[in-house]
Amino acid sequence: VEHIKRKRLNPQYLPTVRLDLSQLTLSAHVKEVVAASDLLVIAVPSAYLSSSLEGLTPADWKGKKVLSAIKGLLPERNELLNYYLQEQFGVALDDYFAVLGPCHAEEVAEEKLSYLTFSGIDLVTTRQIAALFSCDYINTIVSADIMGVQYAAVLKNIYALGAGIAHGLDYGDNFLSVYIANAADEMAGFLQQFGAEHVVVGVHEGKDELNQRKSLNYAASVYLGDLLVTCYSPHSRNRRFGNMIGRGYAVKAAQVEMNMVAEGYQASRCIYLLNDTDNSAIPIASMIYKILWEQVPADEGFKALEQTLI
Incomplete structure (x- = not known):
């Protein structure tokens, strides 16, 4: 924090980007930040989430809206952030939102056009939050699929890690296109099981957008685009x-x-354990897990995958 105050630069992340300190209040004390905020944006790696929030109590979260930019499951619990916040701090799903989509920080810093999807079951507030981030180089989209978009963000990291393995093994673009097409199909199947209609139905009775599986477009930017x-x-x-x-x-x-x-490293284990009743439904994600956690040689794992892709 002191370095950023002096130099207007973060020495570890995007070190060439100068920060406008007139728009920022910097602090290393989470309780201080939470107390001063109405909308809390959580953007730390999921593995460090619990330690980052140490010292906070349910009273600190009263009256706050939470926007998650986390693209992972909490590794010690195999669950999304909203479940953790609800159990630990009493944060209601009505007050929880997620911002996701194909959006690399490097390109946002360069003001290159990007699309962000904001999701929540309270669509009025979701639109209000999205408007705070909208600008010339950020287009915003609103979604009610609060569970599905979060699981999609977890899965795409696993599949991208697998794409990297394939590249490292010297597979070509032809194979990679087949791999990604199959990963997209696998992801859609998982989301139909664990997405909005599986978890959120009944929370807000009568909100059709939460209860229409057919209305979810898994080719949208927050799903396929991010993948x-x-x-x-x-x-x-x-x-x-x-x-x-x-x-x-x-x-x-x-x-x-x-x-x-x-994030895909820890996520592969979380998804494998979460889906342990039927890992055959996610053969690609399961193989990535086995390569990373069970020491299956990468070349052998992908040889086996070759036989399952269509």
Whole structure:
């Protein structure tokens, strides 16, 4: 914090981007930040979420709206952030929102046009929050699929890590296109099981947008778009991490060299455990888990996957 105040730069992330301190109040004390805010944006890696919120009590969250930018499950609990906040701090689903979509920070910092999807079951407030972020280079979309968009963000990191493994193993673009098409189909099947209509139905009786499976378009940017950019972009940490695994790095060695969090690593284990009743339904995600956590050689794992892709 002191370095940013002096230099107007974050030395670790986007170090070439100068920050406008007239628009920022900086603090390293989470209780202080929460007390001063009406809308809390949570944007830390899921593995560090619990420690980041240490010292807070349910009283600190009263009257607050929460916007999650987290693209992972809490690894010690295998659950989305909204469940954790509800159980630990009494944050109601009505007060919880998510911002997701194909949006690399590097391009936002360069003011390149990006599309963000804001999701929540209170669509009026969701639109109000989205309007706060809308500008010349940020287009905003509103969705009621609060569960589905979060699970999609978790899954796309796993699949992007797998795309990186494939690249590291020297598979070509032809194979990668088939892999991603199959990953998109696998993701859609998972979301039909765990998405909005599975979890949110009945929370707000009569809101048709929450109860219409057919109305959900899994080719939308928050689902397919985010999957594509994370699998293909050189900015993708998950793709980079997977590429190292494909080239023979051990997990620990890849983590040390990257010095950044690839959410897909922990997410692969969380999704595998969450879906442990029927892992055959997600063969790609399951194989990525086995490569990362059960030491299945990457080349053998992808050889087996070759036989399942269509």
